[in-house]
Amino acid sequence: MEKDFFQMVYQVARLVPEGRVTSYGAIAKYLGAARSARMVGWAMNQAHIQDPPVPAHRVVNSKGLLTGKMHFETPFAMQERLEAEGIEVVEDQVKEFKTLFWDPVVELGWD
DNA sequence: CACATGACTGACT
DNA sequence: AAGTCAGCCATGT
Numbered sequence: 001m002e003k004d005f006f007q008m009v010y011q012v013a014r015l016v017p018e019g020r021v022t023s024y025g026a027i028a029k030y031l032g033a034a035r036s037a038r039m040v041g042w043a044m045n046q047a048h049i050q051d052p053p054v055p056a057h058r059v060v061n062s063k064g065l066l067t068g069k070m071h072f073e074t075p076f077a078m079q080e081r082l083e084a085e086g087i088e089v090v091e092d093q094v095k096e097f098k099t100l101f102w103d104p105v106v107e108l109g110w111d
Numbered sequence: 112c113a114c115a116t117g118a119c120t121g122a123c124t
Numbered sequence: 125a126a127g128t129c130a131g132c133c134a135t136g137t
Contacts, residue, residue: 023119023120024118024119024120025120025121033132033133034120035133036132036133036134037119037120037132038117038118038119038120038132038134039133040118041117041118041119042118042133042134042135043118044118045118047118056118059118060118061119061120062119062121066118067119068118069118072118
């Protein structure tokens with residue numbers, strides 16, 4: 001299914017279940033643009049202005065760091081929302097990230 | 112039109 | 125193990 005790259009990013013981001021997180025690279029890889037992880041980040045930059053809200057707080061970098069929290073309404077919104085879903089966040093980093101990691105390639109498959 | 116920047120990642124030192 | 129470098133591609137100046 002061919003859609004705009006940005007829309008695909010938002011769609012995958014919205015598919016992330018509560019209490020789970022994913023990474024830019026995982027999304028990029030799922031979209032077949034593993035080398036454009038930065039583009040995913042750019043897409044997320046506009047996520048907050050999208051009409052259908054995008055759970056960008058569930059998207060972190062490969063180390064589980066909340067690198068984009070500063071782009072939220074407030075720098076605390078991201079961590080608060082994650083904690084509200086039961087995700088432990090310490091020093092802008094997701095605890096058990098490896099366990100909470102939600103890989104679209106594995107969870108959704110390639111179709 | 113060319114250079115700099117960025118919510119990133121993987122490889123190398 | 126931690127820090128540094130280069131590659132990626134769209135957007136802004």
